[in-house]
Amino acid sequence: MSLKPDLPLPEPKTRRVGYAIVGIGELSADELIPAARTSEHAYVAALVTGDVEKGRAFAQALDLSDDDVYTYEQFEQLKDREDVEAVYIVLPNSLHREYVERAAKMGKQVLCEKPLGVSADDARAMVQACQDAGVLLMTAYRCQYTPEYWAVRDAVQSGRLGTIRALDSINAQVQDDPAAWRLKKDLAGGGALPDIGLYSLNTVRFVMAEEPQWVFAQLNQPQDDERFTEVEERLSWMMGFSGGVVATCQTSYAAQRVSMLRVLGEKGMALMDPAFDYQGLKVTLEDQEGQHQPAFPSYDQFGNEFDHFAGCIRSGQTPWTPGEEGVADHVVMDALYESARTGQRVDLKTEAGKDLFRGQQKPQLPEG
Structure with missing residues (x-):
């Protein structure tokens, strides 16, 4: 999980956006946590997991303390963590809505793995919850x-x-x-x-x-x-x-x-x-x-996601996805x-137009 030498150095932690990773399954362990180590504008500030020992092992690798590891029952305790500005929901699909809504109530910005929910109605409720709370919601479509x-x-x-x-x-x-x-x-x-x-x-x-x-x-x-x-x-x-x-x-x-x-x-x-x-x-x-x-310079797909959302949090602009x-x-x-x-x-009841559901803040990408 070391920094790649050909990637830009990150900003000082005081200016980067702190994320809580919610769920430490294969994707988080193999991709997200290493990607956060390469991010210019984001870092992992806390972990939420059902396996505390596993969480503590990852916390140690991230130079975090045992106090930075939370169980799902302790999720709301993140409300008092000023350094945790955003949460990244990486749970089974049917749990996305619950944790997005819980995060929104705490005033945390939300990055959620795809698919957003389990149905269109489910996803609409998640969007509404974040709008009501005045927080950003980004769907983690890494390909974009x-x-x-x-x-x-x-x-x-x-x-x-x-x-x-x-x-x-x-x-x-x-x-x-x-x-x-x-x-x-x-x-x-x-x-x-x-x-x-x-x-x-x-x-x-x-x-x-x-x-x-x-x-x-x-x-x-x-x-x-x-x-x-x-x-x-x-x-x-x-x-x-x-x-x-x-x-x-x-x-x-x-x-x-x-x-x-x-x-x-x-x-x-x-x-x-x-x-x-x-x-x-x-x-x-x-x-x-x-x-x-x-051909393009070296980059990390998930690092790009972290950085894009961090930039939107700082600017207040709507994410691209x-x-x-x-x-x-x-x-x-x-x-x-x-x-x-x-x-x-x-x-389908389709309106004419380009990029009807995407934000205006396009991602900054390496040029080929």
Whole structure:
């Protein structure tokens, strides 16, 4: 968890934003806590966990004390911690709403892992709670804070690829532990879709900078596999956009690991493969000038998230991926499940316009 030598040095701790990490699972341990060590504008000030001994071990590695470790029952004690300005909720999906609302009541700024909740109504309540409390809510869509994704988006939005004709995306991996919380409907809200399929859904919306007008989906939930007694194993779907553009997406919890995004235009093509990994993202742009693979300086996806939200806290500006961006994805996911259940296309009440649910504070990213 040492600082990477080619990353900028952080600000003094007195100017950085202190975060409490709520939940020390695999993502927090392997990605978030190390990322905070590379952050320029943020640091971990406290940990909230159900395993106090584990929390103390991480606290020691972060040069924190045992007093900086809290149980979930002690969560409200963070209210008196002036150095804890924000919380990062990294819990099973069904617990997001509870802890976002509890954090908002304490006046803490909130960064919440995706998906924001387990339904559109759930997510809307979270947004309302933060608005009522006068605190910021950011949905942790790490992909929108990476230069590779912006390279694809810019190629689309600038017209470099010509008129966009179609998009396709796949995100699949094997979830082989039947006891995993992600396979429990009351904790996850669904299966592959809200976990890994959401990357395809959100990225297509981000690249197109607009909302889908309709969706059509087919779901598979094998009854002879103990892993999928409660949630879907895979979902295939289409999303229709303005101008007749259709995005075709697939996600699976029982297929060889693949993460891919492809955008086909009249004059060019953009390919990300791998597209959704934590490291090693690769972009290929092909247009009338030939093929190009942009390269970018070293960075940490989660460090970019920490820093963006910290900057918004200091400036008071709305994050690029606020709670409303999380709600928008839940609206589409709810429609996808409805389509899969009924076998019918579901039309969405879509307003025209670009980036309807994103903030004005765009992320600062390394240039290629």
